[in-house]
Amino acid sequence: MNNIALGKYIPLNSFVHKLDPRTKIIAMMFLLVAIFIPVGFTGYGIIGVFLIIALILSKLSFSFVWQSFKPTLFMLVFLLAINMFIIKTGDILLTIGTFNLYSGAVIQTVYIVLRLLLMIVITTMLTATTKPLDLTMGLEDLLSPLAKLNVPTHDIAMMISLALRFIPTLLEEAQRILKAQASRGVDMESGSFKEKIQAILSLIVPLFVSSFQKADDLADAMEARGYVVGAKRVRYKQLKFTFSDFITLVAVIGILVGLILLKVL
Amino acid sequence: MSKAIEVKNLKYRYSDDSLTIDDISFSIEKGSYTTIIGHNGSGKSTIAKLLLGLLEKQSGSILIDGIELNYENLDQIRNKIGIVFQNPDNQFIGSTVRDDIAFGLENHCVEREKMDPIIESFAKKVNMTDFLESEPTKLSGGQKQRVAIASVLAMDLKIIVFDEATSMLDPTGKREINRLIKELHEENEITIISITHDIEEVAQSDNVLVIDNGRLAMSGSPEKVFSKEKVMVKMKLDIPFVYKLGNSLRAKGVKVSNTLDLERMADEVCQYILKK
Ligand SMILES: Nc1ncnc2c1ncn2[C@@H]1O[C@H](COP(=O)(O)OP(=O)(O)O)[C@@H](O)[C@H]1O
Numbered sequence: 001m002n003n004i005a006l007g008k009y010i011p012l013n014s015f016v017h018k019l020d021p022r023t024k025i026i027a028m029m030f031l032l033v034a035i036f037i038p039v040g041f042t043g044y045g046i047i048g049v050f051l052i053i054a055l056i057l058s059k060l061s062f063s064f065v066w067q068s069f070k071p072t073l074f075m076l077v078f079l080l081a082i083n084m085f086i087i088k089t090g091d092i093l094l095t096i097g098t099f100n101l102y103s104g105a106v107i108q109t110v111y112i113v114l115r116l117l118l119m120i121v122i123t124t125m126l127t128a129t130t131k132p133l134d135l136t137m138g139l140e141d142l143l144s145p146l147a148k149l150n151v152p153t154h155d156i157a158m159m160i161s162l163a164l165r166f167i168p169t170l171l172e173e174a175q176r177i178l179k180a181q182a183s184r185g186v187d188m189e190s191g192s193f194k195e196k197i198q199a200i201l202s203l204i205v206p207l208f209v210s211s212f213q214k215a216d217d218l219a220d221a222m223e224a225r226g227y228v229v230g231a232k233r234v235r236y237k238q239l240k241f242t243f244s245d246f247i248t249l250v251a252v253i254g255i256l257v258g259l260i261l262l263k264v265l
Numbered sequence: 266m267s268k269a270i271e272v273k274n275l276k277y278r279y280s281d282d283s284l285t286i287d288d289i290s291f292s293i294e295k296g297s298y299t300t301i302i303g304h305n306g307s308g309k310s311t312i313a314k315l316l317l318g319l320l321e322k323q324s325g326s327i328l329i330d331g332i333e334l335n336y337e338n339l340d341q342i343r344n345k346i347g348i349v350f351q352n353p354d355n356q357f358i359g360s361t362v363r364d365d366i367a368f369g370l371e372n373h374c375v376e377r378e379k380m381d382p383i384i385e386s387f388a389k390k391v392n393m394t395d396f397l398e399s400e401p402t403k404l405s406g407g408q409k410q411r412v413a414i415a416s417v418l419a420m421d422l423k424i425i426v427f428d429e430a431t432s433m434l435d436p437t438g439k440r441e442i443n444r445l446i447k448e449l450h451e452e453n454e455i456t457i458i459s460i461t462h463d464i465e466e467v468a469q470s471d472n473v474l475v476i477d478n479g480r481l482a483m484s485g486s487p488e489k490v491f492s493k494e495k496v497m498v499k500m501k502l503d504i505p506f507v508y509k510l511g512n513s514l515r516a517k518g519v520k521v522s523n524t525l526d527l528e529r530m531a532d533e534v535c536q537y538i539l540k541k
C-alpha cells in the first residue's frame with residue numbers, strides 16, 4: 001500500500017506546494033493538451049524542460065517520479081513490440097530474416113514513451129504537491145459555475161472530503177478486523193480458492209457494518225453542529241491566488257500557445 | 266432559576282414495536298449538572314437525540330431554553346444545545362483539529378475573520394493548541410474527545426449533552442475529560458447533561474434521572490436516588506460503596522446521614538458507638 005507513488009501527497013515546503021490548487025489543476029490540463037499537439041521532439045523538449053524546472057522547484061526527488069513511472073514499463077515494452085510489427089514507414093533500420101524494423105516504428109514508440117512519461121510526471125507533481133482536500137477545494141471552485149446549473153458542487157466536494165477524511169480511519173478499522181479474525185484462525189494468505197473467499201468475506205462484512213454505523217454517527221454529529229444539506233455556509237479555508245500563480249499560468253499558457261503556433265506555422 | 270430544558274410526555278418508537286421512550290417528563294435547571302443513568306438499551310441515547318432534534322419526537326413537547334423544539338426552528342435550537350457522542354472517531358468531521366473546530370462555525374455562518382481567534386481560544390481551553398494542524402489518526406481517543414468538546418464550545422452554546430463521552434477512553438483519558446467537563450460547568454455556567462455509567466460522576470451531580478425501559482424510573486438528588494438501593498439493584502444499577510454502607514447501617518438502626526464522604530461516615534459511626 002505504501003510503495004505506490006502515484007497519487008500520494010508528499011508534505012514538503014516548496015514553491016510548487018504553495019501554489020494555489022486551482023493554478024495547478026489548470027496548469028495540468030493545459031500541459032496535458034500541449035502534449036497532444038503533434039510538433040515532434042521540439043514540443044516534448046519544451047514541455048520536458050519546463051517540467052524539470054518545476055520538479056526541481058517542487059523539491060520532489062527524481063527517483064520518486066521514477067517510481068510512479070516504473071509500473072508502466074511493462075506496457076511500453078508491449079507497445080514497442082506491437083509497433084515493430086505494424087508500422088512500416090521510414091527507412092529500414094534492421095533486417096532479421098524476413099522481418100524489417102522501420103525507423104517510423106522506433107520514432108512512434110519513443111513518442112508514446114515520452115508522452116506517457118510527461119503525463120505521469122505532470123499528474124504525479126499535482127497529487128504529490130497538493131493535499132487531497134486542497135485539490136477538492138480547488139475543483140469545487142473551478143466547477144462553481146456549474147452550481148448555477150443546479151449541479152450540487154458544494155455537496156459533491158463535501159462528500160469527497162469526508163471520504164478522504166475517513167480513508168485512514170477505515171484502513172485502521174480493516175487492520176483491526178484483520179487481526180481479530182486472524183486470532184480466530186482465519187487465514188488470509190493460504191488455503192483454497194473457496195477458503196480465500198470466505199476469509200475475505202470475514203473482513204468485508206464487519207467492515208461494511210461498521211462503516212454504516214460510522215456514517216450514521218457522522219450524519220448525527222454533522223447535523224448537531226448545524227450542518228444542513230444545501231444551506232448557505234461560510235467557508236473557513238480560502239484559496240489565495242498570488243503572484244507565483246500568475247507567473248506559473250503565464251508560463252504554461254506561453255508553452256501551449258507557442259506549441260500551437262509551431263504547429264500552425 | 267429558570268429551566269434550560271422542559272420535557273413533557275415525550276414518546277418515541279423506532280419502528281412498529283413497543284415504545285422506546287414511553288411518556289417521559291422532566292425538567293432541568295439552567296446551569297445545573299444532570300446525570301442520566303440506566304442500563305444499556307434503556308433509551309438514554311434516544312432521549313439525547315430527541316433533545317437535539319436528531320430524531321423527530323412523535324408526541325409530547327420539548328422546550329429548550331424556553332423555545333419549543335419543532336422542525337422549523339432547528340437552527341435556533343442548535344445555537345443553544347450541543348452534543349458530544351461516545352465514539353471519538355465518528356464525530357471528527359474535519360481533516361485536522363483546526364478544520365474540525367471550524368466546521369460548526371462555518372455552518373453557523375460566523376464571519377471568516379473571526380474564526381481563527383475563536384478556534385485558537387477554544388483549542389487552548391481544551392489544551393490542544395499544539396495539535397491544531399494534526400490529523401485525527403495521530404490523536405488519542407481522549408484528545409479527539411477534547412477536540413469534540415472544543416468544537417461544541419466554539420459554537421457558544423448554553424447546554425451540552427455528553428452521551429457516554431468517556432466510555433471508550435482509557436482511565437487517563439476518562440479522568441481528563443471528566444475534569445474538563447466539571448471545569449466548564451463551574452467556570453462558564455454551562456448546563457451539563459451527562460449520560461454516564463460512572464457512579465462517582467453521578468454522586469457529584471446536582472440531579473439524577475434514572476431511565477429504565479424507556480420510562481423515567483426515578484429522579485432527584487444523588488442522595489435520594491442512591492438511598493433507594495433495592496430499586497437500583499433491580500434495575501441492575503450500581504451505587505457507590507459509601508451509600509451501600511450507609512443504607513445497610515440505617516437498616517440496622519444506626520443513624521448515619523446520606524453522604525458520599527467516607528470520613529464523615531466513619532466519624533458518625535464512631536459517635537454512634539460512643540453514645541451507645
Ligand atoms: N436506529 C435504531 N433503530 C431501531 N432501534 C433502535 C435504534 N437505535 C436504538 N434502538 C433501540 O432502542 C432502544 C434504546 O436504545 P438507546 O437509546 O441507544 O439506549 P441506551 O443509550 O440507553 O443504551 C434499544 O432497544 C435499541 O435496540
Ligand SMILES: [Mg+2]
Binds near residue numbers: 309310311428429
Ligand atoms: Mg447509548
